[in-house]
Amino acid sequence: MDTEEQILESFLDDLENNRLVLPTLPEVALKVRDAVEKEDASAGEISKIISTDAALSARLLQVCNSPLYRTRTPVENLQTAIARLGNLQVRNLVSSMVMQQMFQATSDVLDKKMRATWEHSTNVASISYVLAATSGVPKDQAMLAGLIHDIGALPIIVHAEDIDELRDDPALLDKIIRKLHTIIGEKILRDWEFPQSLIDVAAQHENLDRNPDGEVDYVDIVIVSNLQSYIGTNHPLTQRDWNNIPAFQRLGIEPEINVVEIEENKENLQEVKAMLA
Numbered sequence: 001m002d003t004e005e006q007i008l009e010s011f012l013d014d015l016e017n018n019r020l021v022l023p024t025l026p027e028v029a030l031k032v033r034d035a036v037e038k039e040d041a042s043a044g045e046i047s048k049i050i051s052t053d054a055a056l057s058a059r060l061l062q063v064c065n066s067p068l069y070r071t072r073t074p075v076e077n078l079q080t081a082i083a084r085l086g087n088l089q090v091r092n093l094v095s096s097m098v099m100q101q102m103f104q105a106t107s108d109v110l111d112k113k114m115r116a117t118w119e120h121s122t123n124v125a126s127i128s129y130v131l132a133a134t135s136g137v138p139k140d141q142a143m144l145a146g147l148i149h150d151i152g153a154l155p156i157i158v159h160a161e162d163i164d165e166l167r168d169d170p171a172l173l174d175k176i177i178r179k180l181h182t183i184i185g186e187k188i189l190r191d192w193e194f195p196q197s198l199i200d201v202a203a204q205h206e207n208l209d210r211n212p213d214g215e216v217d218y219v220d221i222v223i224v225s226n227l228q229s230y231i232g233t234n235h236p237l238t239q240r241d242w243n244n245i246p247a248f249q250r251l252g253i254e255p256e257i258n259v260v261e262i263e264e265n266k267e268n269l270q271e272v273k274a275m276l277a
Contacts, residue, residue: 003165004175011156011180015187022184023154025192026098028053033095036087043083046090051078059097059275060090068271092140096125096147096276102154107161113173114157120229121147126272127225128218130265135216135251143272145201145218146225148194152185152202153177178236182206206237211246223247231258 014020031049035041051057057078064081065074075081082090103118105111128146132139156177160166166173185202197218204210205222224247230238242248242255259265 004172007163007165007172007176008179011159011176012183015184020155020159020184022188022191023102023151025095026101028056029095029098032091036091041087043079043087046082046087047079050082050090050094056094056097060093063093063275066271066275067267068275089138089140092138092144096140096144099147100276102151105157105161107167109167110157110161113160113170114154117150117153117157121150122273122276123229124149124222124225125276126269127228127259128221129272130259130268131221131225131251131253133268135221137216137218137221141198142218142221145198145222147276148185148189148198149201149205149222149226150181150185151188152181152183155184155188156180178206208237208240208245208247211250216250220247220250224251224253228259231260 011020028049032046035046035049050060061075061078061081063069064085069085071084075084085093099121100118103114103121105114125143125146129139129143132142135142156166157173160173160176166176182203182205186199189199189202201218201222204219205226207219208223208227210219210223223245227237227242227245245255248255253259260269
């Protein structure tokens with residue numbers, strides 16, 4: 001058994017036996033989600049939870065007044081922002097905003113990899129937001145779907161700090177991530193009790209042959225967004241013939257069109273990235 005096979009087997013064994021340390025959703029996001037799930041949750045109740053995190057409160061206000069969400073009247077306090085955005089949208093935005101806390105590593109080498117993974121995730125999130133606008137699904141949920149699609153890479157990168165072969169060989173680390181991140185990502189989102197529609201994103205976003213019955217879903221959006229994010233690179237996913245990928249057809253998008261380069265999309269793409277920065 002070679003080194004790659006040994007590492008893969010070790011990760012899978014640790015995952016199956018609950019020895020692999022998985023990231024946990026920050027407490028403020030959990031509390032907001034629990035509050036939103038109560039039918040009588042008020043903007044005041046949710047604002048009390050979010051206000052315990054000053055930075056998050058400021059960012060949510062900023063987002064509410066950004067071109068993505070603003071109306072004619074500027075919002076000056078958190079409770080009004082929550083009332084204007086709505087509980088479900090606030091839940092998704094808070095989950096998105098706190099996600100960056102998890103993309104951290106202790107060594108310089110792996111910190112670089114973690115930062116690159118976060119940057120890729122924000123790119124996919126911003127493209128997903130834009131695609132959702134023409135697909136009839138909630139944009140904030142699509143953005144969150146793009147942001148968490150590679151969440152399964154996190155424990156691999158963190159664990160790599162203790163594995164010399166992975167820490168010293170970026171190519172091998174990338175191989176391990178490609179082979180395991182969808183399996184681990186599905187496990188993480190199940191543990192976080194995310195909806196099945198988002199669990200499917202983590203599990204299926206690299207299944208380019210996926211062609212289910214029914215309407216466009218978040219997996220379709222993230223498959224296309226993920227591929228679009230790799231335009232101009234030599235990533236293995238660019239080697240496929242995109243004309244034969246059902247997600248493009250389901251979204252009604254020509255594979256040769258780069259949505260990032262469409263002028264009317266640029267402002268929204270920049271705003272989403274700024275919000276997640």
